[in-house]
Amino acid sequence: xxxxxxxxxxxxxxxxxxxxxxxxxxxxxxxxxxxxxxxxxxxxxxxxxxxxxxxxxxxxxxxxxxxxxxxxxxxxxxxxxxxxxxxxxxxxxxxxxxxxxxxxxxxxxxxxxxxxxxxxxxxxxxxxxxxxxxxxxxxxxxxxxxxxxxxxxxxxxxxxxxxxxxxxxxxxxxxxxxxxxxxxxxxxxxxxxxxxxxxxxxxxxxxxxxxxxxxxxxxxxxxxxxxxxxxxxxxxxxxxxxxxxxxxxxxxxxxxxxxxxxxxxxxxxxxxxxxxxxxxxxxxxxxxxxxxxxxxxxxxxxxxxxxxxxxxxxxxxxxxxxxxxxxxxxxxxxxxxxxxxxxxxxxxxxxxxxxxxxxxxxxxxxxxxxxxxxxxxxxxxxxxxxxxxxxxxxxxxxxxxxxxxxxxxxxxxxxxxxxxxxxxxxxxxxxxxxxxxxxxxxxxxxxxxxxxxxxxxxxxxxxxxxxxxxxxxxxxxx
Amino acid sequence: xxxxxxxxxxxxxxxxxxxxxxxxxxxxxxxxxxxxxxxxxxxxxxxxxxxxxxxxxxxxxxxxxxxxxxxxxxxxxxxxxxxxxxxxxxxxxxxxxxxxxxxxxxxxxxxxxxxxxxxxxxxxxxxxxxxxxxxxxxxxxxxxxxxxxxxxxxxxxxxxxxxxxxxxxxxxxxxxxxxxxxxxxxxxxxxxxxxxxxxxxxxxxxxxxxxxxxxxxxxxxxxxxxxxxxxxxxxxxxxxxxxxxxxxxxxxxxxxxxxxxxxxxxxxxxxxxxxxxxxxx
Numbered sequence: 001x002x003x004x005x006x007x008x009x010x011x012x013x014x015x016x017x018x019x020x021x022x023x024x025x026x027x028x029x030x031x032x033x034x035x036x037x038x039x040x041x042x043x044x045x046x047x048x049x050x051x052x053x054x055x056x057x058x059x060x061x062x063x064x065x066x067x068x069x070x071x072x073x074x075x076x077x078x079x080x081x082x083x084x085x086x087x088x089x090x091x092x093x094x095x096x097x098x099x100x101x102x103x104x105x106x107x108x109x110x111x112x113x114x115x116x117x118x119x120x121x122x123x124x125x126x127x128x129x130x131x132x133x134x135x136x137x138x139x140x141x142x143x144x145x146x147x148x149x150x151x152x153x154x155x156x157x158x159x160x161x162x163x164x165x166x167x168x169x170x171x172x173x174x175x176x177x178x179x180x181x182x183x184x185x186x187x188x189x190x191x192x193x194x195x196x197x198x199x200x201x202x203x204x205x206x207x208x209x210x211x212x213x214x215x216x217x218x219x220x221x222x223x224x225x226x227x228x229x230x231x232x233x234x235x236x237x238x239x240x241x242x243x244x245x246x247x248x249x250x251x252x253x254x255x256x257x258x259x260x261x262x263x264x265x266x267x268x269x270x271x272x273x274x275x276x277x278x279x280x281x282x283x284x285x286x287x288x289x290x291x292x293x294x295x296x297x298x299x300x301x302x303x304x305x306x307x308x309x310x311x312x313x314x315x316x317x318x319x320x321x322x323x324x325x326x327x328x329x330x331x332x333x334x335x336x337x338x339x340x341x342x343x344x345x346x347x348x349x350x351x352x353x354x355x356x357x358x359x360x361x362x363x364x365x366x367x368x369x370x371x372x373x374x375x376x377x378x379x380x381x382x383x384x385x386x387x388x389x390x391x392x393x394x395x396x397x398x399x400x401x402x403x404x405x406x407x408x409x410x411x412x413x414x415x416x417x418x419x420x421x422x423x424x425x426x427x428x429x430x431x432x433x434x435x436x437x438x439x440x441x442x443x444x445x446x447x448x449x450x451x452x453x454x455x456x457x458x459x460x461x462x463x464x465x466x467x468x469x470x471x472x473x474x475x476x477x478x
Numbered sequence: 479x480x481x482x483x484x485x486x487x488x489x490x491x492x493x494x495x496x497x498x499x500x501x502x503x504x505x506x507x508x509x510x511x512x513x514x515x516x517x518x519x520x521x522x523x524x525x526x527x528x529x530x531x532x533x534x535x536x537x538x539x540x541x542x543x544x545x546x547x548x549x550x551x552x553x554x555x556x557x558x559x560x561x562x563x564x565x566x567x568x569x570x571x572x573x574x575x576x577x578x579x580x581x582x583x584x585x586x587x588x589x590x591x592x593x594x595x596x597x598x599x600x601x602x603x604x605x606x607x608x609x610x611x612x613x614x615x616x617x618x619x620x621x622x623x624x625x626x627x628x629x630x631x632x633x634x635x636x637x638x639x640x641x642x643x644x645x646x647x648x649x650x651x652x653x654x655x656x657x658x659x660x661x662x663x664x665x666x667x668x669x670x671x672x673x674x675x676x677x678x679x680x681x682x683x684x685x686x687x688x689x690x691x692x693x694x695x696x697x698x699x700x701x702x703x704x705x706x707x708x709x710x711x712x713x714x715x716x717x718x719x720x721x722x723x724x725x726x727x728x729x730x731x732x733x734x735x736x737x738x739x740x741x742x743x744x745x746x747x748x749x750x751x752x753x754x755x756x757x758x759x
Binding site for chain 2: 224
């Protein structure tokens, strides 16, 4: 079968190609990536499944409108580098997005094949093209337009900031990215584990931006090391994009949350991912010793899955997800949920913690939970969990990881009072331009939406970049 | 990489280190801290800024060698570098003319109390400083403290210098002598801060302590530094590090700081072993 002479019937007869992966019993003992990637043969076969719709609905399902039909056609034809280039017209971080996007809720959900078959594995193909380009050393630098003489500051080097910086630098603006931590990448390095997104890949994408001329400043905390006003007035940036991500983790407000062994998912994942405490004491930062212990993660999102699978890899005897709704309501990507199930994660569904219990040394020993049942749908459209009377029980645990979301970092609000914020302290923007209430200041990503996805943050970064470009080019310099 | 401009020991195991960090030097205010990472594989540790020279572009840290990271830092000399330094973090000390302000420093806490004592003096307060140490050899910043104080006291646990006893005994003595005290700042080991809070509580004297919980990022992301203040969760890195001493749950802070005792010991032992090997070669 080749891409030129294949009938739709033949295309539909090809089953969805699974991506080879490390076996669950092997991968729970290491931090290496779970998926091993498509071979060129597997990728081509998968690409042939795409029936090349005249009106490709998948593209509409993608927050950055990658020309999905076109790049898949290129893969089917064996033009892998061409496919990578095509993706990069719309997405700066394809190797990242191919791995972490919730495709089943976006492009793959819209795939016409889902009506009768499984959707085309768009995410896997995106990842394949990006990896092929990188691994064969064929990454081509995009064309950078002549200098406009304008300077833009980007605060935060996560997905929103990186995509904004990429577009602006290509349009000829001088871009400086300020990062609070000592490493670049934001949530891609401190939050998402190595086994889901190898840090080398993030580094590769950032190196690409450096080659385009983007300047990066680490150890610079917006609102403390430098304020938005200082960037505009003292450092003479023409515009500022704020992509600082989510901030302070939420706790549940139940008794015993300050016991030893109770962590926020942010802290646990930062210790392990950013500080590499899974290699303690070679690295100085320690983390709770999970070896042979019972660990419970509270929450049902991607971060909860990351945390529980990390605990398992650190040697936890029992690694639980405690979630107050049922599996159907879990916000985690389907793939992460399946991986977790295969890795022996134990799901305690329809249960809600009411109190953490500790010993006289203040170490956590258990959590008192109550069983729940699903009632009427709530504001989110999901059925509201309701406690079942007298159903309390105690689950013995040594460590608890709370993964119920984040609030907003207060530093920008405290130091830049003329930027409007919502009741939840997220920054208020015009969604068409991502412009804030302050002139020449834009924002996007989790600081605007609250905890969301990498690709949505990237979409916001790109929208802002386009608006910043237009504003700067239409403003006469005195 | 950040360059160390000067480094000298003030007392056994307590070193004064001046580091090039122009942005921080320009911005920092009394009471704020930095997170530093000594080496490539280092942990991020919070250290309160003891002083700065905005023109020279340097900040001063006064560091007691406790665990691996601080011991490693204290081996650094002028010309050496450290990997990372970020700040200034935390809310600055609340400074106003309270009237009579007492600044209490215990051990290396004196170094942290010093910049706030300077700011209190500049704001027009009558400043009394009480600096405690275990013994005479461990007294630091005596001249500096005395220069900003209207009354300066040194206390030593063993009586080898100054007042024989704890800082709290000296404070109680001042109160008993009828001194009208409007504000107390206490920085030092947790038991000392707790004891100061108990001395001032019956008199309703406004008392502030600077807390030192374990931190990872120091910018309000991880929640590891949460402390209980007035029965509410607060994050020392963004809400603090200074809090009302009468509302702080010191027991919870003490407990939480024990979280990594085992690992800290393991790390320190591995480091001591490595240093011994280096000495032998």
